[in-house]
Amino acid sequence: MPPFDPPKRLLMGPGPSNVNPKVLEAISRPTIGHLDPRFVELMDEIKELLQYAFQTKNEVTFPVSGPGSAGMELCLINLVEPGDKVVVCINGVFGGRMKQIVERCGGIPIVIEQDWAKAVDPNKLDETLTQNNETKLVAFVHAETSTGAKSDIKTLTQISHQHNCLVIADTVTSLGGIELKIDDWQIDASYSGTQKCISCPPGLSPVTFNQKAIDKIKNRKTLVQSWFMDINLVLGYWGQSSKRTYHHTAPINSLYGLHEALLLLKEECLENAWKRHQQNSELLCKGVEELGLEIFVKEDERLPELVTVTIPKGLDEAKVRSNLLNEHNIEIGAGLGALAGKIWRIGLMGYTSDEKNVKTFLSAFKKSLNY
Amino acid sequence: MPPFDPPKRLLMGPGPSNVNPKVLEAISRPTIGHLDPRFVELMDEIKELLQYAFQTKNEVTFPVSGPGSAGMELCLINLVEPGDKVVVCINGVFGGRMKQIVERCGGIPIVIEQDWAKAVDPNKLDETLTQNNETKLVAFVHAETSTGAKSDIKTLTQISHQHNCLVIADTVTSLGGIELKIDDWQIDASYSGTQKCISCPPGLSPVTFNQKAIDKIKNRKTLVQSWFMDINLVLGYWGQSSKRTYHHTAPINSLYGLHEALLLLKEECLENAWKRHQQNSELLCKGVEELGLEIFVKEDERLPELVTVTIPKGLDEAKVRSNLLNEHNIEIGAGLGALAGKIWRIGLMGYTSDEKNVKTFLSAFKKSLNY
Numbered sequence: 001m002p003p004f005d006p007p008k009r010l011l012m013g014p015g016p017s018n019v020n021p022k023v024l025e026a027i028s029r030p031t032i033g034h035l036d037p038r039f040v041e042l043m044d045e046i047k048e049l050l051q052y053a054f055q056t057k058n059e060v061t062f063p064v065s066g067p068g069s070a071g072m073e074l075c076l077i078n079l080v081e082p083g084d085k086v087v088v089c090i091n092g093v094f095g096g097r098m099k100q101i102v103e104r105c106g107g108i109p110i111v112i113e114q115d116w117a118k119a120v121d122p123n124k125l126d127e128t129l130t131q132n133n134e135t136k137l138v139a140f141v142h143a144e145t146s147t148g149a150k151s152d153i154k155t156l157t158q159i160s161h162q163h164n165c166l167v168i169a170d171t172v173t174s175l176g177g178i179e180l181k182i183d184d185w186q187i188d189a190s191y192s193g194t195q196k197c198i199s200c201p202p203g204l205s206p207v208t209f210n211q212k213a214i215d216k217i218k219n220r221k222t223l224v225q226s227w228f229m230d231i232n233l234v235l236g237y238w239g240q241s242s243k244r245t246y247h248h249t250a251p252i253n254s255l256y257g258l259h260e261a262l263l264l265l266k267e268e269c270l271e272n273a274w275k276r277h278q279q280n281s282e283l284l285c286k287g288v289e290e291l292g293l294e295i296f297v298k299e300d301e302r303l304p305e306l307v308t309v310t311i312p313k314g315l316d317e318a319k320v321r322s323n324l325l326n327e328h329n330i331e332i333g334a335g336l337g338a339l340a341g342k343i344w345r346i347g348l349m350g351y352t353s354d355e356k357n358v359k360t361f362l363s364a365f366k367k368s369l370n371y
Numbered sequence: 372m373p374p375f376d377p378p379k380r381l382l383m384g385p386g387p388s389n390v391n392p393k394v395l396e397a398i399s400r401p402t403i404g405h406l407d408p409r410f411v412e413l414m415d416e417i418k419e420l421l422q423y424a425f426q427t428k429n430e431v432t433f434p435v436s437g438p439g440s441a442g443m444e445l446c447l448i449n450l451v452e453p454g455d456k457v458v459v460c461i462n463g464v465f466g467g468r469m470k471q472i473v474e475r476c477g478g479i480p481i482v483i484e485q486d487w488a489k490a491v492d493p494n495k496l497d498e499t500l501t502q503n504n505e506t507k508l509v510a511f512v513h514a515e516t517s518t519g520a521k522s523d524i525k526t527l528t529q530i531s532h533q534h535n536c537l538v539i540a541d542t543v544t545s546l547g548g549i550e551l552k553i554d555d556w557q558i559d560a561s562y563s564g565t566q567k568c569i570s571c572p573p574g575l576s577p578v579t580f581n582q583k584a585i586d587k588i589k590n591r592k593t594l595v596q597s598w599f600m601d602i603n604l605v606l607g608y609w610g611q612s613s614k615r616t617y618h619h620t621a622p623i624n625s626l627y628g629l630h631e632a633l634l635l636l637k638e639e640c641l642e643n644a645w646k647r648h649q650q651n652s653e654l655l656c657k658g659v660e661e662l663g664l665e666i667f668v669k670e671d672e673r674l675p676e677l678v679t680v681t682i683p684k685g686l687d688e689a690k691v692r693s694n695l696l697n698e699h700n701i702e703i704g705a706g707l708g709a710l711a712g713k714i715w716r717i718g719l720m721g722y723t724s725d726e727k728n729v730k731t732f733l734s735a736f737k738k739s740l741n742y
Contacts, residue, residue, distance in 0.1 A: 001420075001637075003393075004413050004630050006403045016623060019402045022374075027624060028399035031390045031572050032377045033702045042375050049372070065574065066599070069619035073599045074497045101598045195620060203436065203574060203622030225596050228437070228444045245706065248440035249566055252387060253398060253576030254625060259375050266372075272687050294662045331404045336617065 005302025007308070009325070010352070012361055013333035014145045014306060016195035016202050017349035019257075021103045023200055026260035027253050034250045042259060043250075044241050049262035052135070053175055054190065054208045055196070056182035060231075062094070062206040062238040063258055065251050065295070068172040071191030073101050074229040075168050076110055078217050079137060079189060082106030086137045087165070089120040091151070092144035093337045105225055110135065116144075116338060120151040129163035135201045136216075138165045142180070143173035145196075146336040148308030148345065150178065154185045161186065164308055168212055172196060175206065176265055177277045177305035177349060188213040194254075197277065197305055199263045199350030203254050208252040222299055261350075278303045280353045284346065287362040291369065296343045304355065308343045315369075317341060328364035372409030380696075381723070383732055384704035385516045385677060386544065387566035388720035390628075392572055397631035398624050402645065405621045413630060414621075420633035424546055424569070424641070425561065425579045427553035431602075433609040434565070435576040436622050436627055442576025444490050445600040446539050447510065449588050450560060453477030456506040458499055458536070460491040462522070463515035464708045465515050465541055473510070476596055481506065484523065487515075487709060490672040493521040493530055500534035509536045512691050513551070514544035516567075517707040519668045519679030525556045537584055542568060545575065547636055548648045548676035548720060559584040565625075568648065568676055570721030571632045574625050581629065604610075632721075637651040648675045651724045655717065658733040662740065667714045676724065679706075679714045686740075688712060694742045699735035 011018045032039050043062075050061045050234045065070045076098060080086055088099045091114045102109040110132050112124050120140050129135055138160040142153045153169055160167045166188040174180050177197030182190060189209045195202035209217075209231070217224075217231055224230040228248065237247040265273060281304030285295055288309055296308035311317045317334070321344070324330045333345035348358065382389045384440050403410050414433075421432050435442045451457055455478045459470045464487045473480040483494050491511050500506055507533040524540055525634060531538045537559040544549050546663045548568030553561060560580045566573035580588075580602070588595075588602055595601040599619065608618040636644060652675030656666055659680055667679035682688045688705070692715070696703045704716035719729065 001395065001416060001634060003501065004400070004416070006400050006413075006627070007407075007409055009403050009407065011404060011406055015620065016402050016404060019624075024399040024401070024624075028395040029375070029377050030379050030395070031387050031566075032380050033380065033382060033384055033387060034573065036378075036380065036696070036702060038378055042377075045372055045375070056662045065618045066441065067622065069439075069599045070437065073597060088508065091636050097598065104594060104596050104598055186654060193620070195402075201622065201624035202405065202620040203625055208403055225475050226444060226448075226628065227468065227475055248438045249564070249573040251438065251572065251622075251625070253390075253395075253572035253628075254574055254622070255376055255626075256377070263372060264376060311530055325407070331407060 007329055010330045010357060010360060012347050012352060013331045014345045014347050015349060017199050017347060017352040019201055020264060020351045022264065023260045029256050031252050034252060035246065040244055041240050042255065043238065046255060046259050046262065049259065049266060052208050053057060053262060054182045054265055055180065055184065056208050058182065058208045058210050058308045060214055060235065061208040063255065064207055064368060065088045065203050066130065066205060068191065068193035071207050072170060074231065075189050075191045075207060075253040077105045077226055077229060078166060078224050078231045079166065079213060080105050080107040081220055081222055084137060085110055085132060085135045086139060087112060087132065087135050089125065089140035089361065090114065091118060091120050091147065091149060092116055093146035094141045094144060099142050112125060113185050116147045116295055117149065119149050120156060122152060122155045123158055126159050129159065129165065135163065135165050137168060139168040141170040141271065143178065143303050145173045145306060146339065148303050148306045149301050150303045153267065157185050157187055174308060176273055179274055180269045182208055194258055197350045198261050198265065200257045202300045204258055277348065277353050280348050280355055281307060283355065283358045284348060287358065291366055300326060305345045305347065305349045307348065310343055311341065317344065320368045323368040324364055330361060330364055377669065378700060380700045380738045381617050381728060381731060383723060384702045384717050385716045385718050386564065386720060388570050388718060388723040390572055391632065391635060391722045392629045392633065394631045398628040400627050402623050404633045405623060406617065410623065411612050413626065414609065417626060417633065420630065420637060421577050424633060426551065426555065427579050429553065429579045429581050431585055431606065431664045432579040434626065434698065435578055436619060437576060438573050439562065439564035439576045442578050443468065445542060445602065446560050446562045446578060447472045448476045448597055448600060449510060449541060449595050449602045450537065451476050451478035452591055452593055454479065455508060455598060456481055456503060457510060458483065458503065458506050459512035460496065461485065462489060462518065463487050463512065463519060464517035465512045467517060487518045488520065488668055489553050490520050491527060493523060493526045495526055497530050500536065502529065506534065506536050509541060510539040512541040514549065514674050516544045516677060517710065519674050519677045520672050521599055521674045528556050528558055530607050537587060544677060547644055550645055553579055565629055568721045569632050571628045574622060575629055603675060648710055648719065648724050651726055651729050652678060654726065654729045655719060658729065662737060676720045678717045678719065680717060682712065688715065691739045694739040697725055701732060701735055706726050
């Protein structure tokens with residue numbers, strides 16, 4: 001069996017995105033121990049850089065040692081106690097996952113189901129919370145990776161707070177790609193991923209909790225069901241650097257990569273990264289429309305970092321994707337769940353979001369459509 | 372903030388161990404998608420290589436997307452149903468964790484507590500199972516990383532089976548370092564880590580389940596409490612390669628590293644790796660004893676990959692460790708839990724287990740003791 005020699009793909013699916021060679025180099029630096037004083041310093045720097053990326057001063061801001069789904073589960077199972085009513089907004093695959101996790105930890109999900117092409121409807125949230133006045137939490141997805149729709153996280157959070165609910169926002173595909181201001185918008189808890197607009201390899205999930213969220217966790221009457229994900233235990237390691245104690249072994253080299261990627265983001269500066277994502281996305285949408293295709297989500301609810309394209313009737317969509325992959329080394333994503341066969345998902349995330357990549361893609365896409 | 376420049380440490384603690392430069396290079400290869408056909412091939416190869424490392428034909432053999440603690444939790448929460456009696460053998464920190472996880476998933480732990488310097492006592496297990504004849508599972512640690520004691524996994528498994536119990540064995544620190552034969556010894560489920568004798572950076576947990584274990588999971592009356600760790604869902608991705616569907620995003624680059632490390636293990640061959648660990652350990656123990664120190668665990672229960680040394684009374688043990696780290700770039704481990712301040716833990720795992728490293732260490736250790 002020979003060593004694995006991965007092809008060089010242009011990653012324009014729903015994540016992972018292409019990783020900056022500087023980040024790949026950082027990941028390959030020599031491993032040190034997870035309690036090494038130098039590593040403890042690195043952890044502090046990562047916290048500080050994540051606070052910048054999330055635009056927060058939250059003390060409890062760190063990367064979970066697992067992919068975005070682990071971050072989702074960590075947020076929900078720590079904040080939801082058995083019997084808690086949780087409004088879950090479902091406008092795509094990932095809202096559906098939140099519901100399942102709420103059920104598995106004994107919470108009572110109250111579901112707002114909606115059209116998968118659209119943002120979460122603030123009016124529906126307001127109505128639902130008015131009808132269910134004992135609700136403790138509201139969970140929704142900022143940037144739905146399964147549909148390409150962007151929800152108005154600021155308004156949804158305001159409405160939730162008016163009804164005395166805490167908010168858990170999925171920012172897996174928004175962090176680093178579109179405007180996100182945890183403190184200004186008073187988002188109580190959020191989880192993200194590293195393999196989207198941050199452009200690290202997958203495997204880590206940055207999370208952040210404000211004091212209200214931490215207070216709810218500290219006042220739980222029952223133990224969190226997971227030992228690995230119990231934030232009371234995890235914070236023994238990721239909490240104050242003067243008192244770090246062993247909980248689990250952190251993924252050292254992956255954290256080297258995250259540190260480097262966050263440094264690059266800070267160097268570019270968040271506002272510029274958001275602008276870059278927007279500009280390249282507009283270029284992509286224009287090009288796709290010139291090919292006679294339709295964008296799935298209407299313009300004002302469209303994610304720049306993930307453009308979904310309606311597949312014309314009668315077209316063998318899998319053939320287009322495999323032609324792009326095999327002839328042009330370009331990966332795009334298929335539809336997920338109810339949207340399988342109906343849309344393509346074209347990602348322009350992080351390091352991938354580059355004018356040159358848009359042009360390369362459009363030229364190859366045209367050929368693959370006519371193949 | 373400058374890029375992180377980790378020092379070059381000789382990692383002789385309880386893990387992570389030093390990583391072969393070939394593995395670090397593999398990790399830095401270009402990221403591809405987690406549903407890329409080439410990545411699906413890599414997953415099949417990793418399964419095959421893990422089957423070799425575990426010495427098993429178990430179809431359900433794969434790396435969990437999280438560190439060893441995640442693997443521990445995945446095994447327990449899938450196999451334990453609420454109300455199940457589970458005998459947990461505690462002869463160190465990690466047995467204690469198993470107990471906590473069993474409690475958190477609604478199982479009833481029946482604990483065998485023992486001296487932390489010793490292997491799990493097979494007679495005690497037999498007695499306990501005789502007294503508790505409705506026990507469904509037995510959980511124990513093969514190689515206790517907190518004490519340096521090796522348990523007789525083969526005999527413990529035989530006794531458990533005589534009492535109609537399934538076995539979950541923690542092989543985090545044994546896989547690749549000492550004899551381990553999942554199929555020959557009929558171990559039903561096991562989890563390991565990558566940062567010990569396999570010498571990858573931390574972050575993955577190889578697991579294996581035989582058909583009896585899978586049957587118990589398939590016949591559960593209740594849902595597994597975790598969505599992220601529900602093996603019924605995880606196997607949609609890691610199961611048959613012809614039908615792979617998205618569950619969570621796999622840690623692509625970490626898996627490149629695991630593939631490379633397992634190739635290196637196969638190239639050396641397991642039996643040679645076990646022999647190497649044994650020989651270097653004997654050299655280390657001889658040298659430590661020549662310095663007038665005592666090994667904590669008696670010879671026939673001693674782990675070669677993790678040697679624990681009794682700290683002489685009155686010695687400032689933290690000073691010795693920090694001198695080793697700061698003056699010689701060598702990391703060794705402190706005692707954990709009840710053994711804090713009482714022992715040092717000196718690891719000779721995977722790529723670190725090398726005659727030259729033993730000599731470098733002994734020379735530096737002598738200086739640090741007299742510092």
